[in-house]
Amino acid sequence: MNPQGERWTTDQVLALAPDEASRKAGGKLAAPGPWSETGADEGAVWGQCKGSGKKPYQTVVDIKGPAFKCSCPSRKFPCKHALGLLLLWAGGGGEVTAGEPSAWAGEWLAGRRERAERQAGAPSGAAAPPRAPADPEAAKRRAERRMQRIGAGATELEQRLEDLLQSGLASAESGAGSWDETAARMVDAQAPGLASRVRELSSVVASGPDWPARLLEECALLHLLDQGFLGIERLPGPLAATVRSRVGLTTEAADLLTGPDAATVRDRWLVLAQQDSDDGKLLTRRIFLRGERTGRMALHLSFGGSPGRPLDLALPPGLVLDADLAYYPGARPLRATLGERHAPAAPGPVPPGGGIDAALAAYGDALRDDPWLDSWPVVLTDVTPIPSHDGKGWQLADADGESALPLDPRGLGRTSLWQLAAISGGAPVTVFGECGHRGFLPLTVWDPAPVSL
Template sequence: MNPQGERWTTDQVLALAPDEASRKAGGRLAAPGPWSETGADGGAVWGQCKGSGKKPYQAVVDIKGPAFKCSCPSRKFPCKHALGLLLLWAGEERTVAAGEPPQWADEWLAGRRERAERSAGAPSGGGAPSRAPADPEAARRRAERRMQRIGAGATELEQRLEDLLHSGLASADRADGRGSWDETAARMVDAQAPGLAARVRELGSVVASGPDWPARLLEECALLHLLDQGFLGIERLPAPLAATVRSRVGLTTEAADLLTGPDAATVRDRWLVLAQQDSEDGKLTTRRIFLRGERTGRMALHLSFGAANHPLDLALPPGLVLDADLAYYPGARPLRAALGERHAPAAPGPVPPGCGVDAALAAYGDALRDDPWLDSWPVVLADVTPVPGRDGAGWQLADADGESALPLDPRCLGRTGLWQLAAISGGAPITVFGECGHRGFLPLTAWDPTPVSL
């Protein structure tokens, strides 16, 4: 047995890089020259990297997280030294020898273990953080007040939509139109309905945004009206659909309640990491990790949030398999899930099984039937080939028989990921994971045969 545990591939390491510059800088450090006192055990890799100063930088990586620590001043996470160390470890087996961590690395690793044990919701660890007992009556009153505020906000928004339809959609294209939508969104924030606020902002972005914008504005207004009416009549909805409506307006469920509450229900499986994607809005970093159960075949989405330029606790590069418990958030078509207990360290996994274009469209249609506000659904496409569309109209993913094709989402056109996808394929069928939605298919990961983030 390898005392250092399962080694990652180079692509799995590079998938953790925060940007292209970090990938290149980490690659330049993926050689023994600048490193000293490197080592690894079953759950960590460490080493000292020579820098511009007299004292080398000390870098350590907790593979089980993964989590990173480096003494350099970089605000990127992971920094180039952590990436270089992992790339060195992922290379030839003898480059980073097995051993015991030095004191500086062991102290940090021990601190992580202690924090995990303190925050574990179960004796075996890995569960939801424990919380102080709450006053049930006070919590009930707060929940009632918030429901009333959201109800008032939904009623006000219905009046805004009705005024718009009476005056005509063309009136939305006034000089002060954008400011009016921003003001309405702010009112929804005041009503404690961030989900409604986000959809109102989307309405403002549709106005005068290109050909046929009135038709698209009408579609979005109809979906927003449906959500308003769903919330205002939520007591008459089936429980799964009511849960979907609550989440769409911005009411959330605590992860601790999902994992350890009285109605907790977890699903244990070997979860293959399909993609990890980060996005920033200037103040907040959102990380989306897509998973697929090896036994259940279920898709799952893990969301985590953090301040911009600050590390997020969970990082899982595509291609790893995680033996763990997941608890799905309630809804008519559950997808988002909270991560519970891990039963083994993450290890490299196989290429996921996939489906054809017709099955992918059917999966999105089934999900849309349960959740009308769904933009897309995650699917793995097998044996598809990226090809230019007819008359130069975008790109498509075509089935092996050429009878069915799925247009690529316009958001990926012009991105380097599109050309990566074409280069990986080389005109031959490949396996691709992404999101299938009304805009088309947005590719996130391709296998060649190891995963490559797009």
């Protein structure tokens, strides 16, 4: 067995970077000059990086997580030192040698193992059982009160939509402040999902020549969600679960893994993409996976970004993970939480996929079950990026040239667009992304190794 574990590729390391600036800064540290006391074993890489101060930064990466620890003050996860260390290790030039962890690195790694064992509660690595509430009846009463608050919020929102339609959509242009007030009222009603959709309505107003039509469509979807919640007891179980999640009611991950209705899916999950977004207050990480045996798509969400709440889970595209996943309930389950891992992550194959017609059919099937769905993850094979016929955008064309899918102009930056075109070079490629009503948003392209866009 390789004493340093399975080395990652440079692209897999760079896929972990939270932004382009971190990629560039990490690349500058991917040389032996600033590093000392570097080493690696089957599960970790460590080293000390010389910084601006007298004391070097101590950096260690648990590659089985992966998880990161650095003594630098950066809020980014992973920081540039962790990226530089991983790039140096991935280069395989002999600068990072096999050995035993330094004392400071070993202490952190041992602490991670101890916490994992405590959480598991058993050597098998099963997730810890959820804590029982101190007073089940009190918890039930709190849940009932929240349902009542959300119901009141949905009723108030219905009245707001009715007033808008009676006064005419044109009146929305002069009522920007009222949208903010309505969103705040939904927050007070403990319905963050409704508040988010109200904010989306305000962003549609006067946003282009066809904004009244788009506003009407969004109002109709919001009305459908309101009515779904107000009549939730009459809905089928999976659809009711979807409505609950859309208004902002969540399920605890621990309940999914160990609760009375727990059901996990074991598979070899190929990591298709990792995407970070930052709204200034919260960092959100989305990791898309696809089951090798089941063919099921999954989305793992994590939140954090503050020094006290780092984003611990990071999985670069191209890895395959033998693990259990538990899906959140819904009419078309996609979001999942990670359970027991049965083996360390290892490089995986290029994912199988389909053509554009199959992608549109997959999105249509998902939309039938969840009408509030913006997009659905798909893998496209043998597609070529080409300019649109009107010259105003780009699209992906099937190999036979009979079908084409426009690229989402709002989600793909100019740099990523030209990166996709350069990787293709006019030849068909395999691309993973999200197919939705705005078009296709590419996230990863294989060349043949995965490259994040």
